[in-house]
Amino acid sequence: xxxxxxxxxxxxxxxxxxxxxxxxxxxxxxxxxxxxxxxxxxxxxxxxxxxxxxxxxxxxxxxxxxxxxxxxxxxxxxxxxxxxxxxxxxxxxxxxxxxxxxxxxxxxxxxxxxxxxxxxxxxxxxxxxxxxxxxxxxxxxxxxxxxxxxxxxxxxxxxxxxxxxxxxxxxxxxxxxxxxxxxxxxxxxxxxxxxxxxxxxxxxxxxxxxxxxxxxxxxxxxxxxxxxxxxxxxxxxxxxxxxxxxxxxxxxxxxxxxxxxxxxxxxxxxxxxxxxxxxxxxxxxxxxxxxxxxxxxxxxxxxxxxxxxxxxxxxxxxxxxxxxxxxxxxxx
Amino acid sequence: xxxxxxxxxxxxxxxxxxxxxxxxxxxxxxxxxxxxxxxxxxxxxxxxxxxxxxxxxxxxxxxxxxxxxxxxxxxxxxxxxxxxxxxxxxxxxxxxxxxxxxxxxxxxxxxxxxxxxxxxxxxxxxxxxxxxxxxxxxxxxxxxxxxxxxxxxxxxxx
Numbered sequence: 036x037x038x039x040x041x042x043x044x045x046x047x048x049x050x051x052x053x054x055x056x057x058x059x060x061x062x063x064x065x066x067x068x069x070x071x072x073x074x075x076x077x078x079x080x081x082x083x084x085x086x087x088x089x090x091x092x093x094x095x096x097x098x099x100x101x102x103x104x105x106x107x108x109x110x111x112x113x114x115x116x117x118x119x120x121x122x123x124x125x126x127x128x129x130x131x132x133x134x135x136x137x138x139x140x141x142x143x144x145x146x147x148x149x150x151x152x153x154x155x156x157x158x159x160x161x162x163x164x165x166x167x168x169x170x171x172x173x174x175x176x177x178x179x180x181x182x183x184x185x186x187x188x189x190x191x192x193x194x195x196x197x198x199x200x201x202x203x204x205x206x207x208x209x210x211x212x213x214x215x216x217x218x219x220x221x222x223x224x225x226x227x228x229x230x231x232x233x234x235x236x237x238x239x240x241x242x243x244x245x246x247x248x249x250x251x252x253x254x255x256x257x258x259x260x261x262x263x264x265x266x267x268x269x270x271x272x273x274x275x276x277x278x279x280x281x282x283x284x285x286x287x288x289x290x291x292x293x294x295x296x297x298x299x300x301x302x303x304x305x306x307x308x309x310x311x312x313x314x315x316x317x318x319x320x321x322x323x324x325x326x327x328x329x330x331x332x333x334x335x336x337x338x339x340x341x342x343x344x345x346x347x348x349x350x351x352x353x354x355x356x357x358x359x360x361x362x363x364x365x366x367x
Numbered sequence: 368x369x370x371x372x373x374x375x376x377x378x379x380x381x382x383x384x385x386x387x388x389x390x391x392x393x394x395x396x397x398x399x400x401x402x403x404x405x406x407x408x409x410x411x412x413x414x415x416x417x418x419x420x421x422x423x424x425x426x427x428x429x430x431x432x433x434x435x436x437x438x439x440x441x442x443x444x445x446x447x448x449x450x451x452x453x454x455x456x457x458x459x460x461x462x463x464x465x466x467x468x469x470x471x472x473x474x475x476x477x478x479x480x481x482x483x484x485x486x487x488x489x490x491x492x493x494x495x496x497x498x499x500x501x502x503x504x505x506x507x508x509x510x511x512x513x514x515x516x517x518x519x520x521x522x523x524x525x
Contacts, residue, residue: 041368042387042433065431072429073410075388085387089434114423138499139477140424141411266498267412 044087048094048212048243054086055239056214062086064241066110067144069137070153078164079176094243097121103249109148109242113137116147116198125247127361128201128256128275128354135260136197138267148242151199151209151222155192155230155298156269157183175231184337190230191335192298195269199226199300201258203292204275206248213240223292226299233299253287254279255361259350270295272343274350276358278315284363286310291351296331296343303351306330315359316352323355324348372436376401377445385432392416392427395442403443403472407501414500417473418442422484424477424499443472446479455479455517462513466504474500478514486521493518 042065045051055062061083065071074080088094094108097119105125107116116122117134137145159182160167160175172178174190184191199222207222213236222245227235236242256277262268273294281287289310291303306326310316316323328344336343368387373380376399383398392409395401395418407415409428416427419441446453452460455478465471474497481488481496488496493514502510 038368038386040387042370042431044433065434068431068434069411069426069429072390072431076409085431087434137411138414139496140414140417140426140499141429143420143423143425144430267501 040082041084042087043084044090046090048091051086051088051091052212052214052239052241054084055241058084060238062239064088066146066149067112069141069145070149073161074154077162079160099125100246100249105247107147107245107247109151109244110146113142113145113147113150113198114139117142125250126201126205126256128205128258128277128358129198129247131258132197132201132260132273132275135258141267147198147245150196151202151225151242151245152234153194153196155190155194155233157190157192157230159183160192184335186337187335189335190298191337192230192233193295193336194226194230194233194297194299195273195295197258197260197270197273197294200273200275200292200294201256202245202247203300203302204277204290205256206277206290208246209242210244210246211236211240212243213237217243219246223300223302228297228299230298250365251279253281253362253365255358255363255365257354257357257361259354259357261346261350272296272346272350274347274354276351276354278310278355278358278362280315280359280362281312285312285314286359287312289355291355293331293347293351296334296347298335301331303327303330306351310355316355318349318353318356320352323352327351370433372433374432374435374440375438376440377442378439383432387431387433389432390428391418391425391430391432391435391440394432395427395440401442401444405469405472407469412501413470414473414477415470417476417500419476419480422480424473424480426499441476443476446476453479454520455482455514458513458517458520459510462509462516464506464509464513466502466506470500470502470504474502474510478517482517482521487518 063082065085065087094110097107113133123130174181209222210219258275260270260273278289279287289307293301327348334340383394405415407413411426411429417424418427420438
């Protein structure tokens, strides 16, 4: 990491936005640092100025809104998100996703905004400079080839953050602030689906707040994560489900979002519609497992595609089943 | 960009010169000679560099030194009990929970933070607290024994 990099920690959000805008393309936001510092060490990020949020007192809390929804500051740590009673009440899926991210020490630093803005990851990209120097750069590093799937002309890096799937399933919106002002958008729209640049925002725009709508009566959510070991790891597949039950305990409405399968979070819109007016599926429903696997569309990975489809099916069915249990418990 | 910063480490104010990109681990080990926190993966994936920041475990390899200004940092060198060793350290010694020792400072600090927050944790909570600290000697059984003994000892002396 270079000697020339500057560091500043402005006291207000306006100061942070200004400090980033003063160095277009060269200023980088520093929140928890758990994603940024490895990227700097690996030479994946060329920054000239680190703009820290450590002096900010705002945008760190999770609080209920007057309409019964939830507003979570982007700089709340994942530990705070996972343990927040407000988060657990409005979005059990978000609390579960935050709790299952990384390790306790990482969750003490990592922020919700950082997780939402996590770069897409790839075995051939997330390596040291020395490791990567053994071959020509990959597409994501500015080269011309994708090593993860040499038949593809596109970057196939996987979006692997846990909390965005949960947030999208629960209908979240993101509030962004930049030199041009503030805007909010459905969180789903923040993602481009392009492994090279997975975030559809300007580099000097920062995510400041995540907003969730009030829980509908008889609704619930859950997040299921499958990973190679039960700590630290990114998901092989993460699945979040939100559903609302009808008067006869059938599915009235459902939303499903996945992580770890494409270069952005993936909504399963058609599958969601097919669940409406039907009984809540069982976690072991093999027909559903197969339908989920088919509904992922084309996966651009070179290997393990059937494996990923199967795990996605198992995770979605389990998430739906637990979301329904939450919905029943939340019934007035 | 080098700058003189003031860190609170193990209850003492320490002045160190750091670059913007130096990590807390860099200044603890190379600037202050506190080598108890180990450099393992250097990417937050092993827990060998664990220190406490305001009572909570963090990976010192991922915290920039500038970001640690204003926090109370405790390294394994600063962990003390009434008679010398901290009760968690004593429990590790008595249970034989140390093999090569590389992961031990991080594990001890992770457990000390857990017991400070929750003196009577259940098994799931203990395992969760240690889940970011990898032991490549694979010696987890005796580590868990040590933590259970430390919990029992704390109850006995309460």
